Amino acid sequence: MRERYPDFTMTVKRVAVYCGSANGNDDAFLAEAKRLGAAIAEAGLGLVYGGASVGLMGAVADAALAGGAEVIGVLPKILSGSDIAHRGLTRLETVATMHERKARMVKLADAFLMLPGGYGTLDEMMEIVTWKQLRLHAKPCILINTLRYWDGLMSFLDGAVEAGFLKAENRELLEMVGTAEEAVERLRPSRIIDGRENR
Known part of the structure; x- marks a missing residue:
């Protein structure tokens, strides 16, 4: 792994969270988002996310802010003037495009x-894991499987391995845990070697 990712650093200071701008149909989704924001703050980490005030995105940000964390939102210009923009962040950056x-x-x-989400979350997740596969970064990529939300995706990826479209070693680049606390725990320096958990 050192040869694959020679520039990787094991120090995690900020965590990006990808998740839905909706709450979902079960209270457990929103509760997990709040636990994640609180866990990020408790661990002394900063949060980077999509800059919205609504849905799971807003819940993660609000919980992290309440815990004293730095929270940076990144919002595309097309959404910057809308009601969903979070106005209480440490910093809200506006960029031209998605x-x-x-x-x-x-x-x-x-x-x-x-965390759970729709098309946007899937887009962000697949791009960041693809970049990892291409050796453009070696940062941890971890799914939080609230109410087994990601089970179908993981089954699809297993099928892609079986069909010969995904190497087994690259399938492992996307990890999965059951809770927000587990996800943050995996980011401790002693648990990470070259972007993967040291088991």
């Missing part, structure tokens, strides 16, 4: 955690 938003979040963050 592509710039993703690139900026990657630059600011040292790890990526994914």
Whole structure:
């Protein structure tokens, strides 16, 4: 792994969270988002996210802010004047496009955690894991499987391995845990070697 990712640093200072701008149909989704924000703050980490005040995105940000964490939102210009923009963040950055938003979040963050979400969350997740596969970064990419939300995706990826479209070693680049606390715990320096958990 050192040869694959020679520039990787094990120090995690900021965490990017990808998640939905909706609450979902079960209270457990919102509760987990709040626990994640609180856990990030408790661990002394900063949060980088999409800059919205609504849904799981807003819940993560509000909980992290309440815990005293630095929270940076990155919002595309098309949404900057809308009601969903969070006005109480440590910093809200505005970028021209969705592509710039993703690139900026990657630059600011040292790890990526994914809560449930829709097309946007899937887009962000797949891009960041693809970049890891291409050796463009070696940062942890971890799914939080609230109510087994990601089970179908993981089954699809297993099928992609079986069909010969995904190497087994690259399938492992996307990790999965059951809770927000587990995700943050995996980011401790003693648990990470070259972007993966030291088991």
